[in-house]
Amino acid sequence: MTFSVAATAESIAAVPVSIPAPAVVSGSSAATEKGRCAGCSVRSKGLCAALPAEELPELSAASRTINLLSSTPVVLEGAEADSVFTVVSGMLKLYKTLPDGRQQITGFATAGDVIGLAVGEAYAYTAETVTASTVCRAPRSALHRLMERRPAVQARLLAMTSVELSAAQDQILLLGCKTAVERVASFLLALSRRSRPLPDGCPSVFLPMPKVDIGAYLGLRPETLSRVLRKLEDAGAITRLTNDRIRLDDAAALEATATLAA
Amino acid sequence: MTFSVAATAESIAAVPVSIPAPAVVSGSSAATEKGRCAGCSVRSKGLCAALPAEELPELSAASRTINLLSSTPVVLEGAEADSVFTVVSGMLKLYKTLPDGRQQITGFATAGDVIGLAVGEAYAYTAETVTASTVCRAPRSALHRLMERRPAVQARLLAMTSVELSAAQDQILLLGCKTAVERVASFLLALSRRSRPLPDGCPSVFLPMPKVDIGAYLGLRPETLSRVLRKLEDAGAITRLTNDRIRLDDAAALEATATLAA
DNA sequence: AGGAACCCTTGATCCAGATCAGGGCAGGGA
DNA sequence: TCCCTGCCCTGATCTGGATCAAGGGTTCCT
Structure with missing residues (x-):
């Protein structure tokens, strides 16, 4: 949930990333269907903390882990919001842009934060990696289905959104x-x-x-x-x-x- | 949901309020238990829009309508957040205060907006009437019970909070x-x-x-x-x-x- | 090694908006 | 009616932070 100021990103420096291509996807490839989410470092954080173990296989199948170099955009303001992302490691900046190029960063996202939740059809902000990062992508539809099936997930999302709103109001102050x-x-x-x-x-x-x-x-x-x-x-x-x-x-x-x- | 900039408040001027005391409570008194919420002017707005008709009697019993003069505080930043309010008519300002007295208004609330949702135990901001207003008060616990029983209410609250978060980010920009x-x-x-x-x-x-x-x-x-x-x-x-x-x-x-x- | 591209930092100057000050007007009470 | 209080507007001046300018350090590429 893009806590406006978070810094569990300490881990970044400790894990020097070396990636060949700008984006490497590691889906249900090497790791077993169930194992990927079960052993994830953010399993107990963010939205995933609200998931019972029996949801893991389906989530693993629906989501993909993506490794990104620094300065790589993940979602673009105004683009169709078809995916949501959970930050696994690294740090991203979220910002809005005015037509003349002025930018306002609305928050930094670190491990466990969720990126790309949108009210309408389009992303409300751009998210871009600040350091090399790993994110987990899932289709928006999968999240919706999961929320319908599991009220606890919806409750968790509400709690995270509320915390974020509170942080945004602090930033307004x-x-x-x-x-x-x-x-x-x-x-x-x-x-x-x-x-x-x-x-x-x-x-x-x-x-x-x-x-x-x-x-x-x-x-x-x-x-x-x-x-x-x-x-x-x-x-x-x-x-x-x-x-x-x-x-x-x-x-x-x-x-x-x-x-x-x- | 305290839409940062809303203005359905047109109604205020059209309905001159004349109240003797600073606050008049009209609970389950004159109106019948069921009738109060069923005939409410914000029945189709805000959180109440997510309520099925069969919830109305209980909600009527749990909530109270309060008439307020202008410049009257409704919730105080830092106070124990035991109630939530729905604005029925009028306009309120929501603001945060720094120790030296500087104030930042984070939004104005009009008919249908919900006030007093808190992340923790305390209200995060002060809400005060700008014009004579009518609000509907319900215990926080009643809202929690309602959400557990009705996922649609939780979904509605999530949607409202998300819209508000988006508005807050616009304000940050x-x-x-x-x-x-x-x-x-x-x-x-x-x-x-x-x-x-x-x-x-x-x-x-x-x-x-x-x-x-x-x-x-x-x-x-x-x-x-x-x-x-x-x-x-x-x-x-x-x-x-x-x-x-x-x-x-x-x-x-x-x-x-x-x-x-x- | 050389150098190109970033950052970061510091100094000098500028300006948008804050602050200070004063006056007008509408509403309310005696 | 008159005065008082609160709100709004306008002018003059001040200032915090922006802008302009320049130098140095680090990293990465050749």
Whole structure:
């Protein structure tokens, strides 16, 4: 469910992907029909968590696992929404585009998140990999049939959509009210809540996406983001360990500058 | 479902409310148990549209109709979410507040919209009447029981939540990318799609809420909103008929300035 | 090794919208 | 009737973040 700020994506770095073609499909090929879903790393997450074991064979047959390089589109805004995807690993960005090219990232999706749910016939946003990723594709019709047969799946989908709506409203608050520093502090804290602290106990966040994407998510230019991060670092609140990892040295100070409440 | 921009609220002006106390509850009193819900004006809207006739008696017994003056809070952000409300008539604003008092309006709710659905134990936003309104209150537990018994209700709730999520993402795009003029044009067009055109064929919108609230919804100061409306009026795109009604003389021009796409 | 293409960062300047200030008008109460 | 209060509009000024410009680091390709 595209939790607007999630970061279980730690796994990405640990599993260097090496794929020849831009997209490799591994369906009901090598793995046995039942085994594929049963042994899946996101079996207990997202929608699949609501599935009883006896549904697995049919789901395995209906779905396909796809490996993707980075910067690869998965769904396109406006295209016919005939499939839904579950992120198995990696990270994707979801964004909307204005006619003149301006883009607003509405969220980042990581393992367990569902992509491509649409109200009407067309996808409402574009989803594109930020890092090499693996997603699981299923026909929309299969999901509908599954929901009719299993109210628990529908309940799970409702819960996930509700969480996502709540996150979207938090983002509206952020974009409508907060200053640049407050936005960045809120973002770092939200990410840190979803990731494991460093061995030294300090929370840290993993940012595999380019700075321009973080900016597009927070409604800021990359230059502004860079300046804000420097200011926070000078203030002793954070340390930039590497380009894609930040340690939160003073989470309390961040909370204070984030104006709390989100 | 708090459609971010809805305007079937036309009815409000036509039905001048005159209530003595700030809140008048009319439960299973005068109306018969079955009659209340069966004859309700929002029977065919929102969640109630998914209800079969045989559920009406129980729902009538579990719910209460409440008349409210303007500027009356219905649910409070952070309070225990023990009830859900359906708007019967009038208009409410939904907003989140930062500790220092800044407020972001996340949507306006009109007839048929559902208010107070919460992910956890607490309401995620405050809802307050903008005009005198009538809402129907039901215990959260009653809704849960109803959903378990009737998958169609759950399906309806999922559909409504999905639409709302989509609207929230449009609002994120608006707040993150668009200029002041684009925001106002988008807002007017979104409202006009939900209201009937004037006798002369021109679309028009009804804005019962104060300008400061519209600004708080669009991420703008009331001064800026006022200036933008004047600019649009000078350009011949709109006419301010009264303080709370605007005629869209040139919807095409508005579409163009709204940068489309939302 | 060389270099091309990205990113990221920093500095200088600009501007859309915020903020500050003041005035007009409509509704409501004494 | 008159005053008071709240809302709206408009002008003047300020400023946070955007935009413009440039330099350095890293990765990948040749």
